[in-house]
Each structure stands twice: as C-alpha cells, then as structure tokens.
Amino acid sequence: MDFLHNQLAIVQGRLSFVTTDHIDWKLYVQAFSWAVTLFESYLLLRQYPLYSKTEPPAALKKDFEPGAFEKSQAYGKDKAKFAFVSGLYKQTLDSLLLHFGFYAWAWTAASSLVGKFGYGADYQIPQSIAFVFVLFFGSTIPTLPLSVYSTFVLEEKHGFNKTTPALFVGDLVKSWGVAFFLGAPFLAVFLKIFQWAGDRFVPWLMAFMISFQLIMVVLYPTVIQPLFNKLSPLADGDLRSRIEALASKLKFPLTHLYEIDGSKRSSHSNAYFFGLPWSKHIVIFDTLIQQSQPEEVEAVLAHELGHWFFMHPTQMLLVSQLHIFTILALFPAFLHAPPVLLSFDFAPSIAKNPPTIVAFLLFQMILTPVEAVVSIGMNAISRKFEFEADRFAVELEGRVRENLGAEKAEGMGDMGERLGRALVSLHVKNLSTVWVDWLYSAYHHSHPTLTERLKGLEYYQAAKSKKE
Numbered sequence: 407m408d409f410l411h412n413q414l415a416i417v418q419g420r421l422s423f424v425t426t427d428h429i430d431w432k433l434y435v436q437a438f439s440w441a442v443t444l445f446e447s448y449l450l451l452r453q454y455p456l457y458s459k460t461e462p463p464a465a466l467k468k469d470f471e472p473g474a475f476e477k478s479q480a481y482g483k484d485k486a487k488f489a490f491v492s493g494l495y496k497q498t499l500d501s502l503l504l505h506f507g508f509y510a511w512a513w514t515a516a517s518s519l520v521g522k523f524g525y526g527a528d529y530q531i532p533q534s535i536a537f538v539f540v541l542f543f544g545s546t547i548p549t550l551p552l553s554v555y556s557t558f559v560l561e562e563k564h565g566f567n568k569t570t571p572a573l574f575v576g577d578l579v580k581s582w583g584v585a586f587f588l589g590a591p592f593l594a595v596f597l598k599i600f601q602w603a604g605d606r607f608v609p610w611l612m613a614f615m616i617s618f619q620l621i622m623v624v625l626y627p628t629v630i631q632p633l634f635n636k637l638s639p640l641a642d643g644d645l646r647s648r649i650e651a652l653a654s655k656l657k658f659p660l661t662h663l664y665e666i667d668g669s670k671r672s673s674h675s676n677a678y679f680f681g682l683p684w685s686k687h688i689v690i691f692d693t694l695i696q697q698s699q700p701e702e703v704e705a706v707l708a709h710e711l712g713h714w715f716f717m718h719p720t721q722m723l724l725v726s727q728l729h730i731f732t733i734l735a736l737f738p739a740f741l742h743a744p745p746v747l748l749s750f751d752f753a754p755s756i757a758k759n760p761p762t763i764v765a766f767l768l769f770q771m772i773l774t775p776v777e778a779v780v781s782i783g784m785n786a787i788s789r790k791f792e793f794e795a796d797r798f799a800v801e802l803e804g805r806v807r808e809n810l811g812a813e814k815a816e817g818m819g820d821m822g823e824r825l826g827r828a829l830v831s832l833h834v835k836n837l838s839t840v841w842v843d844w845l846y847s848a849y850h851h852s853h854p855t856l857t858e859r860l861k862g863l864e865y866y867q868a869a870k871s872k873k874e
C-alpha cells in the first residue's frame with residue numbers, strides 16, 4: 407500500500423502547479439469542449455453525403471427488398487440532421503451555463519436548499535447531494551425537448567416508436583427515482599470515503615466502486631430493469647431447445663432464459679446475457695424473435711456466448727477499472743486547488759477550502775478531451791471483441807466436435823452463414839446505415855460496420871474450410 411501511495415505522491419508532485427498557479431481553466435474547458443463538439447459535427451458532415459447514395463454496397467444488394475434501402479437512407483439522414491442540431495444545442499447550453507457561472511450558483515442554491523431543512527455549512531454531504539440534483543435538473547430539463555422530438559417525431563416518422571406519452575413520462579419519473587435512490591447513497595459513501603481516508607482515498611474508493619458495480623450486476627436485472635420492462639421465461643419450443651443445447655455444449659451456466667418486451671417502446675432488436683460467473687441469464691428481445699428465424703437467433707446467441715467464452719465483459723471491466731484508477735490518481739492534485747474553483751466563478755470563501763464534489767466535477771470537465779480519446783480506444787477494443795465473437799460462432803462446430811464428438815457438432819457447420827443472415831436481416835429491419843465513413847465509425851461505433859463483419863465472417867469461413 408505504501409508503494410502505491412509513494413507513486414501517487416510523485417504524480418501529485420508533478421501536478422502541484424494546479425494548486426498554486428492561476429490558470430484560466432474555464433477558458434480551457436470552453437475551448438476543449440467546443441473543439442470536441444466541432445470535431446463531432448465535422449464527422450457528421452463527412453458521413454452525411456453517404457445517405458444520398460442510391461444503391462447499397464454490392465454484397466448487400468440482394469438482401470434489400472425494393473424500397474428498403476431508400477427507407478434506411480432516409481432514416482439515417484434524419485438521424486444525422488438531428489444529431490448535428492442537438493450536438494450544437496447541448497454544447498451551446500453547456501457553454502452558456504459555464505460562462506454565467508452556473509456551477510458556483512448551484513452550490514449556493516444547494517446551500518440554501520439544505521439550509522431550509524436545518525443543515526448548515528458543516529453538512530457537506532447533504533449539500534453535495536442537493537448540488538448534484540440542482541445540476542442534474544439544470545442540465546436535463548433543457549434537453550428534454552430533444553428526447554421528446556427524437557421519440558415522437560423522428561422514431562415515429564420511421565415507424566420505430568411504440569412509446570406512448572404516458573409511458574414516456576412514466577419512464578422519466580422512474581429513471582429519476584432510480585437515479586435518486588441509487589445516486590444519493592452512492593454519493594454519500596463516495597464523499598464519506600474522502601472524509602475518512604483523506605488523501606489516501608485511491609485504493610478505498612477503487613474497492614468501493616468495484617463493489618458497487620458488482621452489486622449492480624445483481625440489482626439491475628432483478629430490481630431496476632423490471633421497473634421498465636417485463637422479462638418472461640422464453641416459451642418452450644424450437645428456439646428454447648436450440649439455445650439450451652448450445653449453452654450446455656459450451657458449459658455456459660445458464661440459469662434463466664428470458665424474453666423481454668422491447669417492442670413496448672421500440673421495434674429495434676437485440677439479445678444479451680448478464681449475471682455472476684456461476685449463474686448467467688440470457689435475454690432476447692421479442693422483436694428479434696419476431697424478425698428472425700430460430701436458427702438465426704441461435705447464431706446470434708452463439709456470437710454472444712463467444713463474448714462470454716473469451717471473457718470479454720471481464721476484460722472490459724478491467725480496462726474500465728484501469729481508467730477509473732488513472733482518473734483517481736490524477737485527482738488529488740485538483741482536490742485542494744483554490745485557483746481551479748476561482749476560475750469557475752466560485753467565491754473565494756468557498757474556493758479556499760474546496761468541497762470535494764465541486765473539485766471532482768470541475769476536474770471531470772477539465773478531463774473532457776482525454777475522455778474523448780479514451781472512448782476511441784474503448785471502441786477499438788470493443789470492435790476487436792466483436793470480430794472475435796463472430797469468429798467464435800464460425801469455429802463453434804470444430805470446437806464442439808473436438809470436445810464432445812462429431813455427433814454433438816451436427817448441424818452447426820453453417821453457424822457463420824446463419825449469423826451473417828441474422829446480421830443482415832437485423833440491419834435491414836432496423837434501417838441501420840450500411841454506408842459508413844471510416845472516421846465517423848471509428849469515433850462513434852463500438853461495433854464494426856455490417857460490411858466489415860460480413861467480410862470478417864467470410865474470411866473466417868474460408869480459413870475454416872481450408873483447415874478441413
């Protein structure tokens with residue numbers, strides 16, 4: 407532990423200028439965040455002309471029914487326009503909030519809010535919770551019209567929206583409720599750790615965050631998701647027996663197999679698994695079941711189980727822990743830095759002894775450009791995982807034959823083709839874009855494009871046939 411703290415002290419020493427120098431951090435944040443937004447707008451401008459193409463890529467031509475490609479292009483165009491406008495709107499809003507010292511105002515507002523309940527300035531934790539909620543509503547309410555428009559105009563126009571206004575409001579209220587009942591205790595413990603451990607908070611906070619994530623793995627599907635969706639056991643039949651057979655061949659610890667009523671809100675479709683290492687649950691969207699053949703859904707699940715087999719979620723978790731660790735390791739330098747607060751319009755009386763939550767929030771804003779780079783890196787890892795899982799599905803037959811004998815592997819030879827068919831039909835039904843600019847995709851997409859994945863599948867299949 408001392409070794410860790412010595413290393414952290416070196417980092418903090420390097421960053422000591424933050425505590426002493428008067429740097430115009432606000433100007434930096436404004437400049438950086440505008441740079442990120444303008445870059446994202448530039449990407450949209452690169453992508454936009456592709457929506458005017460009149461034909462799908464040659465490899466996909468046969469998969470589009472007449473009119474389907476035009477529909478997907480029109481949907482893409484509308485979504486791009488919306489992304490362009492809403493990106494600039496959100497950034498303008500954030501920029502104005504920053505310019506007019508909204509964060510400093512929110513801290514004062516939180517102080518008078520908790521004051522009404524009899525908590526004075528010594529109660530930093532209640533005031534911090536109030537502060538976060540003032541910020542949350544201050545930044546959420548102005549963007550509400552965007553989600554209303556996206557759901558009831560954009561998605562509606564292209565036939566995806568199944569949400570009613572009552573459902574929309576209900577979801578909103580519920581998600582705010584969940585945010586409050588989870589967020590407030592989380593924040594309280596988070597801040598308590600700082601009070602208790604002082605500047606040696608890094609390992610304790612890491613331990614807390616990991617435990618919180620593990621608790622969420624259990625809590626999310628059992629308590630939170632049922633607030634929004636209904637999960638019901640998948641009905642007996644061809645699909646169920648296929649998936650159960652697949653899981654048992656791979657020794658996947660399948661406990662529950664659910665169908666989720668995704669169609670209640672949208673006709674976009676998906677499948678995923680979750681759970682603790684010894685007990686896993688698979689969830690399939692009813693829309694996926696309606697849109698695809700059982701043997702295609704099975705191939706989608708073969709891909710998903712590939713993620714499990716290669717421990718992709720665990721690896722992602724480790725990468726994200728490393729990310730959190732880096733952030734926390736840099737934070738102490740910003741924790742006692744009055745100049746940072748002063749540059750964001752906080753009163754000198756507050757800046758001289760920075761509240762932890764304020765320092766953390768400002769630190770996060772200063773990190774924005776770094777986070778943009780990190781997210782590109784995360785996307786790159788996730789794309790690699792997608793290819794690996796696709797390859798897993800293609801090679802599944804060989805793997806099963808090797809471990810369980812030829813009989814068990816029967817009928818699995820075309821898993822790759824089935825997966826390809828499923829991907830194409832999902833893309834076509836979801837009107838997903840088939841023409842994608844590479845830079846746009848690298849920045850935004852955690853999945854390779856459809857054409858890339860089909861090319862990959864073809865390559866793995868050729869390699870497999872060669873081996874046989």
Ligand SMILES: [Zn+2]
Nearest residue numbers: 709713792795
């Ligand atoms: Zn995947």
